[in-house]
Amino acid sequence: xxxxxxxxxxxxLAYSGGLDTxxxxxxxxxxxxxxxxxxxxxxxxxxxxxxxxxxAKASGVKEIxxxxxxxxxxxxxxxxxxxxxxxxxxxxxxxxSIARPLISKRLVEIAHETGADAVAxxxxxxxxxxxxxxxxxxxxxxxxxxxxxxxxxxxxxxEKLIAYAEQHGISVPTDKRGEAPFSVDANLWHTSSxxxxxxxxxxxxxxxxxxxxIAPEDAPDRAEYVVxxxxxxxxxxxxxxxxxxxxxxxxxxxMGRKHGIGRLxxxxxxxxxxxxxxxxxxxxxxxxxxxxxxxxxxxLDRGAMHLKDELMPRYARLLYEGFWFSxxxxxxxxxxxxxxRHVSGDVRLKLYKGSxxxxxxxxxxxxxxxxxxxxxxxxxxxxxxxxxxxxxxGLRLRLMAxxxxxxxxxx
Numbered sequence: 001x002x003x004x005x006x007x008x009x010x011x012x013l014a015y016s017g018g019l020d021t022x023x024x025x026x027x028x029x030x031x032x033x034x035x036x037x038x039x040x041x042x043x044x045x046x047x048x049x050x051x052x053x054x055x056a057k058a059s060g061v062k063e064i065x066x067x068x069x070x071x072x073x074x075x076x077x078x079x080x081x082x083x084x085x086x087x088x089x090x091x092x093x094x095x096x097s098i099a100r101p102l103i104s105k106r107l108v109e110i111a112h113e114t115g116a117d118a119v120a121x122x123x124x125x126x127x128x129x130x131x132x133x134x135x136x137x138x139x140x141x142x143x144x145x146x147x148x149x150x151x152x153x154x155x156x157x158x159e160k161l162i163a164y165a166e167q168h169g170i171s172v173p174t175d176k177r178g179e180a181p182f183s184v185d186a187n188l189w190h191t192s193s194x195x196x197x198x199x200x201x202x203x204x205x206x207x208x209x210x211x212x213x214i215a216p217e218d219a220p221d222r223a224e225y226v227v228x229x230x231x232x233x234x235x236x237x238x239x240x241x242x243x244x245x246x247x248x249x250x251x252x253x254x255m256g257r258k259h260g261i262g263r264l265x266x267x268x269x270x271x272x273x274x275x276x277x278x279x280x281x282x283x284x285x286x287x288x289x290x291x292x293x294x295x296x297x298x299x300l301d302r303g304a305m306h307l308k309d310e311l312m313p314r315y316a317r318l319l320y321e322g323f324w325f326s327x328x329x330x331x332x333x334x335x336x337x338x339x340x341r342h343v344s345g346d347v348r349l350k351l352y353k354g355s356x357x358x359x360x361x362x363x364x365x366x367x368x369x370x371x372x373x374x375x376x377x378x379x380x381x382x383x384x385x386x387x388x389x390x391x392x393x394g395l396r397l398r399l400m401a402x403x404x405x406x407x408x409x410x411x
Contacts, residue, residue: 007117007145008032008034008117008118008145008147009034009035009116009117010034010035010036010037010114010115010116010117010118011028011032011034011035011036011037011116011117011118011119011120011147012036012037012038012039012107012110012111012114012116012118012119012120013025013028013036013037013038013039013119013120013121013122014039014041014103014107014120014121014122014133015038015039015040015052015056016040016049016052016122017040017049017051017052017055017056019161019162019165019170019172020122020161021038021122022055022059022165022170022171023155023161023164023165023168023170024120024122024149025038025056025059025060025061026059026164026168026170027149027153027155027164028120028147028149029059029060031152031153032118032147034118035062035063036059036060036061037061037063037064037065037110037111037114037116038052038056038061038063038064038065039065039066039067039103039106039107039110040052040053040056040064040065040066040067041067041069041102041103041106042066042067042068042069042070043069043070043073043099043102043103043186043187043188044070044073044186044187044188044189044246044249044250045186045187045188046186046211047186049066050066052064052066053066055171059170063114065106065110067106069102069106070188070246071244071245071246072102073099073102073187073188073189073246074188074189074245074246074248074249075245075246076102077098077099077101077102077324078098078188078189078245078249078285079233079234079235079245080333080336080337081094081098081319082233082234082235082285082288082289082292083233083234083292083336083337083339083340083343084308084311084312084315084316084332084333084336085289085292085293085296085308085309085312086312086315086316086319087289087312087316088268088316088317088319088320089266089268089269091264091266092264092266092268092280092320093189093190093264093280093282093285093286093289094316094319094320095185095187095189095190095191095192095280095282095285096128096129096185096187096190096192097128097132097319097320097322098189098319099185099187099189100129100132100133100136100322100324101132101136101324101325103133104132104133104136104137104140105136105140107119107121107137108136108137108140108141108144111141111144112141116144117144117145118144118145118146118147119137119144119145119146119147120146120147120148120149121133121134121146121147121148122149122150123148123150124150125148125150125151126270126272126274127270127272127276128270128271128272128320128321128322130148130150130151131271131272131321131322132321132322132324133146133322134146134148134322135321135322135323135325135326136322136324136325139325139326140325181196181197181208182194182195182196182197182198182209182279183195183196184211186211188246188249188250188253188284189249189282189284189285190212190262190280190281190282190285191211191212191280191281192278192279192280193205193209193211193278193279193280194276194277194278194279197209198277198278198279199277200277201267201277204265205265205279209279210263210279210281211281212253212256212257212262212281212283213256213257213260213261213262213263213281213283214257214258214260215260216259216260216261216263216353216354216355217260217353218260219258219259219260219352219353219354220258220259220353221353223350223351223352224255224258224259224350224351224352225348225349225350225351225359226238226239226255226287226348226349226351227239227240227346227347227348227349228252228287228288228291228346228347228349229242229345229346230291230292230295230343230344230345230346230347231344232340232341232342232343232344233292233337233339233340233343234340235248235288235291235292236248238251238252249284249285249288250284251284252283252284252285252287252288253283253284254284255283255284255287255351256282256283256284256286256287256351256356257283258351259351259352259353259354259356260353260354261283261286261287261351261354261355261356262281262282262283262284262285262286262287263279263280263281263354264279264280264281264282265277265278265279265280266278266280271320271321271322286356287349287351287356290349290356290357290358291347291349291358292343292347293358294347294349294358294361295343295344295345295346295347295361295363296343297358297361298345298361298362298363298366298367298368299342299343299344299345299363299365299366299367300339300342300343300367301367304339305339307335307339308336308339311332311335311336314328314332315329315332315333315336318332342365343365344363344364344365345361345362345363345364345365345366346360346361346362346363347360347361348360348361
């Protein structure tokens with residue numbers, strides 16, 4: 001049973017230090033009369049997070065958690081997703097979706113550490129993130145009260161937020177005054193830009209929207225080659241240098257940025273029911289996903305590969321809709337991880353003007369047999385064997401053709 005505002009004593013808030021979450025801190029204090037604990041995560045969003053400490057202190061927050069979770073994010077959330085080759089609606093690499101489970105987990109853990117009885121997030125009532133946060137809270141600790149300010153307050157415009165901030169002495173950065181051209185979510189895997197200047201899907205996004213990549217036409221005229229090493233489905237090295245997960249993805253992001261790789265303009269179907277247009281940049285992720293497919297091509301059995309491809313859309317939808325902590329996602333993950341036991345080796349890729357292509361793969365655990373596929377004479381495969389395979393596979397087709405002929409139907 002949900003607690004009332006009078007029951008809540010301490011609230012853990014996902015806090016960026018920006019205008020929205022600064023307003024939320026004050027609103028929670030005023031509305032609930034509760035102590036607020038803030039959690040700020042460095043997910044590789046590309047901005048300093050330490051200033052959030054001073055802003056939280058200025059708002060009267062006494063318990064402040066600021067953590068670098070980049071390694072955990074890539075190792076425990078991004079890499080499992082890459083093993084699955086997860087893509088939503090054929091194109092989207094799930095950059096926002098995959099960050100929410102980690103933030104939710106830490107909010108719940110901090111609530112337990114500090115004795116808080118509620119958690120809060122700054123997701124709006126129109127988006128998917130409210131669903132992702134709250135499904136995770138339900139899975140991890142349903143006894144916690146969940147507070148979603150955007151569904152409770154009437155501060156539903158930029159002007160109202162700024163007016164509230166000024167009324168309560170909250171600093172409003174100069175660049176926050178007036179209408180923001182679009183909103184941005186970012187982490188080490190991607191950036192997502194939505195709203196305002198991007199709301200008309202018929203209009204091409206302006207160059208200023210893109211932050212992680214240069215325009216492909218402005219990329220170098222000379223291709224760059226890179227070799228990514230894999231062990232059991234996870235990338236472990238670049239050009240022979242063994243790297244930690246976050247360091248590896250950071251380096252791939254730099255390469256992708258240089259060559260204009262990983263841009264996506266997508267109208268997606270939100271879980272809440274509406275369609276939404278977004279501009280996504282996943283430079284390193286686009287390279288990594290292509291490389292992973294490349295090593296699977298020579299190390300993964302056909303049956304296992306095709307089963308994985310059948311499972312992938314369900315897996316991707318679970319991530320998108322916020323079911324990371326569901327038993328069905330864990331079941332799928334177990335099957336996917338089992339398939340990766342021999343997915344080890346090196347993949348060579350060519351990066352050029354917005355494109356990434358696999359140009360070589362090698363592995364001591366390869367299933368590729370040059371003896372079998374050669375066009376030259378060989379001693380390992382009798383081509384006559386194909387006849388029996390074709391006859392068996394074609395039997396049902398011949399029986400159906402006979403029936404059509406017998407019944408006088410030719411279509």
